[in-house]
Amino acid sequence: MKVTVTSANAPTVRHTTHIVMGAPVxxxxxxxxxxxxxxxxxxxxxxxxxxxxxxxxxxxxxxxxxxxxxxxxxxxxxxxxxxxxxxxxxxxxxxxxxxxxxxxxxxxxxxxxxxxxxxxxxxxxxxxxxxxxxxxxxxxxxxxxxxxxxxxxxxxxxxxxxxxxxxxxxxxxxxxxxxxxxNQINDVQAIGFTIKGKVGKVFDTQVPYPRNYDGGVLRLKLPEGVTLVPVKPENHPSEVSYCEYADQEHGLAHCSGRLDGGAWLRARIDKRVPGAQGGISASSDPEIDPNQENNTAPVKVEYLD
Incomplete structure (x- = not known):
């Protein structure tokens, strides 16, 4: 397109513009x-x-x-x-x-x-x-x-x-x-967590949901010096689950794993035990999930002053 601009008191200006019809895609x-x-x-x-x-x-x-x-x-x-x-x-x-x-x-x-x-x-x-x-x-x-x-x-x-x-x-x-x-999509992987609190105090800690877990009971081994505090069902919302003792003498508990937030542990630190460590475990079929080592993860304790 050619454009010519004229004026009574200025030189004539000519300009050419190329117009492309179409577009790249x-x-x-x-x-x-x-x-x-x-x-x-x-x-x-x-x-x-x-x-x-x-x-x-x-x-x-x-x-x-x-x-x-x-x-x-x-x-x-x-x-x-x-x-x-x-x-x-x-x-x-x-x-x-x-x-x-x-x-x-x-x-x-x-x-x-x-x-x-x-x-x-x-x-x-x-x-x-x-x-x-x-x-x-x-x-x-x-x-x-x-x-x-x-x-x-x-x-x-x-x-x-x-x-x-x-x-x-x-x-x-x-x-x-x-x-x-x-090739890990069928590999159940437990996620460890840390219990934090002051000695003698009761507190809640969330138990993480394992990766690739299809639901079920998680097995919890409490660290030495930590005691589970039972929570009655009527004392918490129905959509929340708390861990319960399976074998109190040996510090073993069961936690109902939930995809929408895991489970919760109400516990008390009775005493300070340096290096105390427990574990959280999820079960899976060894034929589908041959790597059973990461089905268990550590549960540690952090003592707050």
């Missing part, structure tokens, strides 16, 4: 969920994106990754990371252009290390134009960079159904996720 490749992942193992994520619009993109791109239940390795010099050690977010700038119908993937994987305690997790990816961050909070220039060479791109076929645009936001952004579950 960024797509991102969707990854299939992973199962049976080993905690502590590496996931190699290779983001891929394409343009299914009718207008090319001429500038560079930003690919962002952030993780749940995993950390990233600092690999590439053109990627910034949120932390120098065990980062959970990366931001990489990759070269354009991206013509209509073209698609690229990174020429190397971004590596995520699964947390040792992970059961379920995700690695999210977002690709967007570098000049238009869409109100995303970008990492500062001072953020730590990777220790290796730069990350680049290589062409791939982006015509398949696994390359899809975002269902929200602008067409110049797309995202995906790699979800995973580990």
């Amino acid at each position: 960024l797509t991102a490749r969707q990854d299939k969920p992973l199962t049976g992942v080993e905690p502590g193992s590496e996931l190699r994520v290779t983001p891929a994106f394409g343009n299914k619009g009718d207008t090319a993109i001429g500038d560079s791109f930003i690919v962002e990754l952030w993780t749940e239940e995993a950390t990233l390795r600092r690999q590439y010099s053109n990627c910034r990371y949120d932390k120098a050690v065990s980062p959970t977010r990366a931001q990489c700038e990759l070269p354009g252009p991206l013509p209509v119908g073209a698609a690229y993937e990174t020429d190397g994987p971004l590596t995520a290390v699964v947390d040792e305690t992970a059961m379920y997790g995700k690695v999210y990816t977002t690709v967007l134009r570098a000049h238009d961050p869409l109100n995303n909070t970008l990492l500062p220039a001072s953020a730590p960079r990777g220790t290796g060479g730069p990350l680049g791109v290589r062409p791939v076929d982006g015509s398949g159904d696994d390359f899809i645009p975002s269902g929200y936001g602008k067409a110049e952004m797309a995202g995906g996720e790699l979800s995973f579950s580990t």
Whole structure:
């Protein structure tokens, strides 16, 4: 479109504006969920994106990754990371252009290390134009960079159904996720806790609900010097459960495990016993959950002055 502006007391001004009819539509490749992942193992994520619009993109791109239940390795010099050690977010700038119908993937994987305690997790990816961050909070220039060479791109076929645009936001952004579950999803893991209080005082302590537990009775071994104080059902709300003695002579109790808040222990510290420690246990089928060692966790005592 050519515009001419004239005036009686000023020179004529001419301006040409190029109007592009159409828009790019960024797509991102969707990854299939992973199962049976080993905690502590590496996931190699290779983001891929394409343009299914009718207008090319001429500038560079930003690919962002952030993780749940995993950390990233600092690999590439053109990627910034949120932390120098065990980062959970990366931001990489990759070269354009991206013509209509073209698609690229990174020429190397971004590596995520699964947390040792992970059961379920995700690695999210977002690709967007570098000049238009869409109100995303970008990492500062001072953020730590990777220790290796730069990350680049290589062409791939982006015509398949696994390359899809975002269902929200602008067409110049797309995202995906790699979800995973580990081989610990059937591993019942008791969670230890600490009994805190003054000697001679009665107090309540919450008994945490074990991970991956499907409900039932928890077995409690009280630390030496600690006595359970029984609570009658009529003295507390029905949705709250308190531990009860199973064998008072040996300091053994049962606690009804509840997903919505565990159970509660009302106890009294009778005397100070340095190093006193009990335990909380949850049962599981050894054929389904072969790791029985973490079915028991310590119960400690902290004496308050």
